[in-house]
Amino acid sequence: MEKNDSISRKYSNGYFLLLILLVMVFLTSFLGNHLLSKRYQNTLDNLLSINRLFITVESTNSSIYDCYLYLRYDSWSELEKQFEETGIQAAIVREELDRKYSRNVTDCVFMVEAYLDQCRILKDLLYSYEEHQINSTEMAVGMEQLYDETQKLYFYINISFKDIYSEKLQEAENLQLEIRKVTCFIQALQVILLLFAVLISIIYHERVLSGITKAIERMTDFVEKIKENPGSRERLHLKSRDELAIFSDTLNDLLDMIEKQMRELEESGFIKEQLKQVEIENLRMHNDLKTSQLRLLQSRINPHFLFNTLNSITSYARMGDTEKTVELMEETAEYLRYNLEKLTKAVTLKEEIENVKSYVMIQKIRFDTRFSFGFNIEKICENQIMPCMILQPLVENSIRHGLHNVSNGGRVAIRVYKQESRICIEVEDNGKGFDSQVLKQFRDHLKDPEDGKQIGLKNIYMRLKLFYSDDLKFHISSIPGCTEVYISMPEHSGEI
Template sequence: MKNRSLKFRLIWFITSIIILMAMLNVYSIFTSKTIETQYKEMINNMYNINQIGTDINLSVSYFDNYMSSKTQSNLDYYNKYLFDARDKIEVLKGSMDEKSLVVLNNIENTINSYSEKANDTYNKFLLSGKFDEFYPSFTETKMIASYIDDYVRQLNDNYLKYNKSVYQELKANTRKSGKLIIGLFIFITFMCMAFAFAFSKEITMPLNELVEASQKVSKGDFEIENFNSSDIYEINVLYNGFNIMVGDIKKLIVEMKEKANIEKKLKDQEMENLKIENMLKEAKFKSLQSQVNPHFLFNTLNAIAQTSEIEGAYETERLIDSVSDILRYSLSMVDRTSTIGQEIEMVKQYMYIQETRFKDRIGFNLNVDSKLLNVEMPGMTLQPLVENSFIHGIDPKEDGGSISINAYRDLGYCIVEVIDDGMGMSQERIDEILNNKDVHEHHGHTTGIGVINVVNRLKLLYDYDDVLTIKSAENKGTKVSIKIRLNEGVNYA
C-alpha cells in the first residue's frame, strides 16, 4: 500500500471488515436455519405419527356410525380420515430411519388390510342387510384397526429413540458452530485492534514530528531539517507544505530585517510641514488634525500582521489589522474630509478591539439611516468621541456598559449621536469642553486626538456654534450630538 491515501486505506479496511462480518453472519444464519429446519422436521414427523393413529380411530368411529345409522356423511368421513392416514404415511417415508421405516411399512400394510376388510363388511351389509351376516366381518375390521394403534405406538417409540440420537448430534453441531463463530469474532476483533494500532502509529508518529518542529519554529528556531517523504499521501503533503513554509519564513525574516533597517531610517526623518493656507480656518483645521502621523507604527503593525498570519495567529492578525486600518485612515484624512459611512467603519474597527479586550463588559449598537452614509464630515471625528465615551464613561464602571451611535435626518440637518450609559459628567465639565477651557485635555489613546480637538475642528469647519452639543449627568450617561447641515445633491445620498 505504498503512497496510498488515508481514505483508500480506511475504505479497504472497512470493506474487509464488512465482508468478514457479513460472511460470519451468513454462516451463523445458515447454521441456525439448518438446525431450525431439522427441529421442525422432527416435530412434524412426531405429529404425523400420532395423527395417523388419530385418523384411523376417527375412521373406525365414523364407519361404526355408518353401520348403525346408514348416513352417507359418516361414510364420507370414514373415507376422508382413511385417506389422510395414508397421505401422512407417504410424507413420513422420506424422513424415517431404517427401523422406523419397517414399522411404518407394517402400518401401511395393516391399513390396507383394514381398508379391504371394511370394504368387505360394507359389501356384505349392502347385499344382505342382516346383522348376523356382516357382524363377524365388522368385528374383524375393528380388531385390525386396533393393530394399527399398536404399530403407531411402536413407531412413536422407535422414532423417539432415533430423535434422541439426532438431537445429540444437533447439540454437538450447535456447540461446534458456536465455538467457530466466537473464534471468528475474536479473530476479527484482534485484526481490527491490530490494524487500528498500526494505523494510529503510522499517522501519529509523523504528526508528532510535525508538532515538535512547529513548536521549534514558534520559538524562533528555524534551524530544522527538512522532512523526508512519507508512505501516506496526506502526511507527505503536510511534510512538503511544512518544508516550503519554513523556507518562506526564513526568506521573510531576512526581508523583515532589511525592512526594519529602512523603517529605522524613516523614523529619524522629520515630517514635512503643512503648507501655509490662505485662510486661517483651513490652516488651523489642518494643524489640529495632523497631530499624529505614525508612519513607523503603521508599517511595523503591518509587518507584525504578516508574521501573525504566517504563524496562524488569526485573532492577533485581525486585531493588528484593525489598528492598522485606524492609523491608515487617520493618515489619509490629513488633507480631506470623510463621510459618515467611513467614520462608522473606523468606529467598528475600534469597538472590535475593545470588545476583544473586555468581552461582555462592553456592548456596541448602531442605528444609522443608510441614506446618510455619504454625508460629509471631518475625518477622525466619531472615533475620538467613542473612545472618550469608553475611557471616561464605560471603563471606570465595574459592570461595564454600552455605546450607541445614531444617525438620522431632522429639519434639513443630519444628526449624529454618540450615547453611552457610563459615568457621565457635570455641567461644569461640559462647559470646559465646549468652551475650550480644559487645560488638561485628555488625548485619545489610539490616535492622540481628544474631544476638544474634535470640537475645535467642527467649529472651524462649520459656521454655527451648536454644531456639537453634550447632554450628561453624573452616573447617568452622556449623549454627544453633532449637527451637520445637509446640502441636497452634494453631501446627502
C-alpha cells in the first residue's frame, strides 16, 4: 500500500491551521492598535506644535513689550532668541500643513510671520532710537503706531489660536469616535477568529484524532480475536491511508503467509520408505531446514508481542502522546516489513543489526528506562552474509529469560567483531543468570535434534549449522549477573 496521508501530516495540518488563525488574531490586534496609535500620535503632535507656536508668540510679545516700554538693554538678545524660536516653530507648523491642510492654521501661520516682520522693524527702530539718542517726535509717533499694529496683529493671532484649538478639539472628538468604532470592529473580528479556531479544533478532534483512536482499538480487538482463534480467515481493513493502514495490511500479509505455510505443510505427503539412505539423510536435512524456517516463522509471529505493542500504542494515543504513538507505529511496521521480506533469504549482518535496533526501539518505548541496550559493531563485519533472524531472537531471549524479573537497570549488550578470519557475535545481559545444572540442560537440549525444548536457541543453532556446513562455534555461559551467548562463524561476505 502507498502511504498518502501519514499521521504526522494529519497532526501537522491541524496545528498549522490553528497557528495561522492565532497569527491572524495577533496581526489584527497589532496592526489595528498600530494604526490607531499612529493617527492619535499625529493628531497630538500637531496640537503640541501649534501650542508651542502659541507659547513662543506670547514670549515674543512679552519681550517686545519690555523693549518698547522700558528700553532695557538686556532684552535685545532675549528678543532675538524669541524671534528665532518663533520662526522655527512657525516653520514646523507650516511643514505639517503639507500633510494635512487647515485654513485656520494657514491663516494663523501667515499672521505669525507678518507679526514677526513687524516686530523686527519695531526692534530696529527702538535700537536706533536708543543707540543714537535720536529725539524725534515724528519717530516716537511712528514707533507707537507700529507697536499698536503689532498688538492688533497679536490680538488677531490669539483669536486665531482659539479657533484652531476649537477645530482641533472637534477633530480629537471625531478621532475618538472613530477609534471606538475601529476598536469594536477589531474586537469582534478577534472573537470571530477565536470561535473559528475552537470550531476547527472540535472538528479536527472528531474527524482525525478520534479516527486514529478508533482504528487502533479495531486493531487491538482484531489481534485479540486472532489470538483466540489463530486459524481464522478474518482480515483487518482500514481506509485511513496512513501508518495504521500500512500496519494492518502488513499484518494481513503476515497472516496470509502463515495460512499458506500451514496449508503447504498439511498437503505434503509421506516420505517413501524405499528411498536410499543417502536420499533419506538429505531429505532429513532438508526437512530440518524447512522445520527450522517454520519454527522461525512461528517464533516471529508472536501474538503476545503484537498484542502488547498495540496496547502500548493505544495507551499513548489515548494520552495524546503523538510523538511516541507515531514512533512506535513506524518502528513496529518496519520490524514486521523486515520479517515478511527476508523470511527465507540470506541477509547481511548490517540488515540484522538494523532489525534488532527496530526491535530494541519498540522495547524502549514500551518499557521506558527498565532496559538499556548497547551496540558495539565493527564496520568491517557489516557485509557478513548469514541467515535471517539470528540476532533478534537472542536479544528477545535475554529480555524474556534473563531480565524478566529486573524492574530497573537491565542491560543487553550486542558485540560483533572480527577475529582472524572469523566473525564473532556476543549477546550479553546482566540478568540473574543460571546455575550450572540449568546451563547443562540448555546445552543438552541444544545438541539433541529430537528434543522439543529450547526451540528458539535450537532454531538459531540448527540454521547456522546448515548455512555454514557445521563450521560453527555456539557457546552459552552464565554466572550470577551475567549470561552470554557466543557465536563464531567463518567470514562470508559478498553479494546476496
